[in-house]
Amino acid sequence: MTNRLREVRQEKGMSQLRLAYLTGIQPSAISRVENGHMAAFPNWRRRFALALRVRENEIFGSQGQ
DSSP states (O other), X not given: OOOOHHHHHHHTTOOHHHHHHHHTOXXXXXXXXXXXXXXXXXXXXXXXXXXXXXXXXXXXXXXXX
């Protein structure tokens, strides 16, 4: 469940709260995804990518394709 969500979010200067607002995903769930305790659902991966303005595979690698 390795991903670059935290890294990409921080590169974009975005807080977890802002990402939660933009995606409609609870901050606690975002934290669990960032820490590898939970896999992101496919529609969450799309929402993260759209909010961060990157391709899914930039965050999630091959699992984002």
